[in-house]
Amino acid sequence: MSGAAQGTNNSLSKHKDATTQDSKDTPQAPQKAVAQLEEDDEFEDFPVEDWAKEDEVGQQAGNTHLWEESWDDDDTSDDFAVQLKEQMKSVEGKR
Amino acid sequence: MAAQETMWHDFIDAHKVADGYLLATIITPDPPASDPARLYNFQRWTNPYSVQTDLRYKLQYNPEMRLDKKEASTWLEIFSDYYKFVGVLLAAEEANNVGKAKEADWNAVYEGWKDVVSALHRGYSSGTLEAWTIPCLYVAGKYLRIFAIKADESTATQRDSGLVFGGIQEEDALVTVGQNDKLEDAARQINRIFALCLNDRSPLEESRKWALYSTANLLFKTYFRLNSINLCKTVLRSLKAGAADMPPLSAFPRAHQVTFKYYSGVVAFLDEDYATAEQFLESAYAMCLRSAAVNVRLILTYLIPTKMLTSHRLPTQALLKQSPQLERLFTPICFAIRSTDLQAFDQAMEAGEDEFVKRRIYLTLERGRDVILRNLFRRVFIAGGFEPAKEGEAGSQVVRRTRVPVKEFAAALMISGAGVGDGEGGVDGDEVECLVANSIYKNFMKGYIARERGIVVLSKGGAFPGTGV
Numbered sequence: 001m002s003g004a005a006q007g008t009n010n011s012l013s014k015h016k017d018a019t020t021q022d023s024k025d026t027p028q029a030p031q032k033a034v035a036q037l038e039e040d041d042e043f044e045d046f047p048v049e050d051w052a053k054e055d056e057v058g059q060q061a062g063n064t065h066l067w068e069e070s071w072d073d074d075d076t077s078d079d080f081a082v083q084l085k086e087q088m089k090s091v092e093g094k095r
Numbered sequence: 096m097a098a099q100e101t102m103w104h105d106f107i108d109a110h111k112v113a114d115g116y117l118l119a120t121i122i123t124p125d126p127p128a129s130d131p132a133r134l135y136n137f138q139r140w141t142n143p144y145s146v147q148t149d150l151r152y153k154l155q156y157n158p159e160m161r162l163d164k165k166e167a168s169t170w171l172e173i174f175s176d177y178y179k180f181v182g183v184l185l186a187a188e189e190a191n192n193v194g195k196a197k198e199a200d201w202n203a204v205y206e207g208w209k210d211v212v213s214a215l216h217r218g219y220s221s222g223t224l225e226a227w228t229i230p231c232l233y234v235a236g237k238y239l240r241i242f243a244i245k246a247d248e249s250t251a252t253q254r255d256s257g258l259v260f261g262g263i264q265e266e267d268a269l270v271t272v273g274q275n276d277k278l279e280d281a282a283r284q285i286n287r288i289f290a291l292c293l294n295d296r297s298p299l300e301e302s303r304k305w306a307l308y309s310t311a312n313l314l315f316k317t318y319f320r321l322n323s324i325n326l327c328k329t330v331l332r333s334l335k336a337g338a339a340d341m342p343p344l345s346a347f348p349r350a351h352q353v354t355f356k357y358y359s360g361v362v363a364f365l366d367e368d369y370a371t372a373e374q375f376l377e378s379a380y381a382m383c384l385r386s387a388a389v390n391v392r393l394i395l396t397y398l399i400p401t402k403m404l405t406s407h408r409l410p411t412q413a414l415l416k417q418s419p420q421l422e423r424l425f426t427p428i429c430f431a432i433r434s435t436d437l438q439a440f441d442q443a444m445e446a447g448e449d450e451f452v453k454r455r456i457y458l459t460l461e462r463g464r465d466v467i468l469r470n471l472f473r474r475v476f477i478a479g480g481f482e483p484a485k486e487g488e489a490g491s492q493v494v495r496r497t498r499v500p501v502k503e504f505a506a507a508l509m510i511s512g513a514g515v516g517d518g519e520g521g522v523d524g525d526e527v528e529c530l531v532a533n534s535i536y537k538n539f540m541k542g543y544i545a546r547e548r549g550i551v552v553l554s555k556g557g558a559f560p561g562t563g564v
Contacts (some may be wrong), residue, residue, distance in 0.1 A: 042316060043357055044389050045237070046350040049116075051384050056349075057391060058381030067408040070432050071470045071562055081478035087506040091522060 099140040101130050107159055119230035122177055122211065124184055124238050134181050146178050147171075169218040176214045180207035197253065201246040205277050208242050211235070212284060219291055219303065226297065229306040236285045236313045243281035244320070247274065275321055282317045282326075289314060289330070293337055304341050307334065308351040315358035327362045353379050357394055364397050365455060372401045392418045399425055400459040407466050407561070409433065424450060432463050435471040438512030440464060467511070468530060469539035473559045475499060475507045495564065497553040501544070504531055504551065 053059060102121055109118035126133035141149040154160055154174070155167045162170065184207065187199040212235040218224040219232070251274065289310045295303040311330050318326045334341070344352055360375030376398040383391050395414070399421075402408050409429045415422045427443035430436075440463065444451070451457035479496040505522040508515045508530065515530070517523040531551055534540045541554035558564060 041389075041393070042319065043354060043393055044387065046353070046384055046387055046390070048384070049350045050348040055384055055386075056381060057383045057385045060385055065411055066414045067402060067406075068411050069562070070403075070407055070409045070466055071473055072433065078478075080474050081480075083510055084475065084478055084503060084506050087510050088502060091502075091506060091509065091520075 099133075099136040102133055102137060103153060110161070113225075113227040115227045115230040118228055119234045122173065122215075122231060123234050124180075124208065124242075134185060137178070138181050138185060141178070143179075143182075146175060150174050150178075165221075165223045169214075169221070169223045173211060173214040173218065176207075176210040180204070180211050183207040197249075197256070199249065201242065201249045202277065205239075205242040205246040205281075208238055209280075209284060212239060212288075216287060216291060226295075226301040226303050226305065229292075229303055232288055232292070232303070232306050233309050236288055236310055239281040239284050240278070240313060240317055243277035246277040250276070278317065278321060282314065282321065282323075285310060285313050285317060289333075293333060299340075299342055302342075305347070307341065308344065308347050308355045312351065312354040312358060315354075315362075319358075319361075324362065324365060327358065331359065331362065349382055349384070353383050353390070356382075357390070360394075360401075361397050364401060364459070369401050369404050369459075372397065373405050376401060388418065392421055395421055396424070396454055396456065400456045403432075403463055403466065404459060407469070428460060428463060432467050432470070435467050435474065435511055437464070437467055437471075437508075437514075440467055441512075465534070465537060465539060468534050469559065469562075471507050471511050472504060472531070472534055472540055473562060473564065475503050476553060476558055477564065479503070494555065495558075497542070497555050497558065499551045499553060501527060501531070501549050501551060 057063065105117055106121050108114070109121070120127045124134075150171050154162060154170050155164075160167070183200065183203045187201055187204050190196065190199040215224070215231055215235055224231075289307070292303040292306045292310055297303075311334060314330050315327050318324060344355065347355075356375045356379035360372045360379060363369070363372035363375060376394055380391070380394045380398055383394060385391070395410075395418075399410050402410070409432060410421075410425065415425055415429070424447065427446065428440065431440035431443050444457075444460065447460075448457065451460055476495065476499060479499055481493045482496050484493065501524065505515065505524065505527040508527060509522060513530070515523050515526045528544055528546070531540075531544060535542060535544075538560065541558050541560065542552050544551050
């Protein structure tokens, strides 16, 4: 598919000056190097046994909008309808 | 000799006001910041030959010390074991400091501390030590675990460098066996402390039951490290069975509550009991100390995949921005789900695989794929628009088109990179129907496939439950 082809292009076109391909949105290479984990990534002892209510995470100002729906707003559906029609045409065309 | 006196002052003061936390600082292997040389001074205060006599004078014949006979002899035992332990600990630390880390005998340190803990244990089981002293048990368990880990690590390095077993390198036979000897032993010792607290029949206000959650938390931590997570469930069952005779969780210090909720949540999460996991983790998050960044991040590491599964909701940017690790871990996945891009999702799962597996969230995140499919099919449904208004029914509600050709779903899957191609530029229709049927089966979508007509008939009332259409 197109994405896979693009990926190959990226790895081949290392000579930036000589590239002819438009690579405006090249996907970032996965940053494996940074993904190193500290070995003992375990729950730490709290520095104190107890704390006041206002020191709780839940009492923080601005800590209210934490979760949102995964589906998008319906106003983008027109674009999608067009995309869908084109995709269907291209499949039909190949038949 | 005078330098050593602060320790005894603290001991007397702690008894005067029944301050268990102050008492615990006296037998802690980490000297208090106010008295950094305490362990050295204690060691120099006496010698192995006269330690018994010196302690007896301090504890039994000291007019300032108002311990009864039983208490005095219990503390005499504890302090003699503690004296031996301090000697071993200081020797190990010294070896470490002069660059002879290999000679530091952490196994002896562990055994020495274990003796102190046993003496404490006897003090409680005989009913001599009162409940206000239980912070000593927190310290006992905490350092059992710490020294056990050090001992196992040093055994492992010695083994690797051939110091043990005469340099034989039979990897399969030796390396896998007994890697965590001391830590497993520590788990057993901490479990004894747990039983000691659980079986206390004294009235609640003076009960060792106040040490239950802190001890349970230590057990969880230890079992997680040993990869014996199933044993956590035994602890949880004991707590549940004894709940009627225990103070409510909300009466315990927040540190105990939050840690307990975190581990209970993760255990439920790994058990795929996501509703329970969500409850515990959400409550742990809300109550967590806001400056404890690592703990906040760990709670969210499990709460985010849980929420994705239970309510199909994603963290906001603001939530992820709190920690660079969280951002790195979850942003690509969330982006893929939001943009219903299956290909990006697969790439994100692959790129993060090692870290996801390590944190045991891979399988749960995998189910984000179902959410993408749901959102994608939902987009198809919305793009289909509305049924033409029927004549003579002016003013009635407009209805979305509920008969959607399978072909449209197929096209959407192609756009999203679902890998439903038949290899010849067309679409594998069976594969598409399978994905649609799955989505219906999992209750993401309500309707049925009318195969002979090649359409999906969706429910007129809420085709995509919980998403407003």
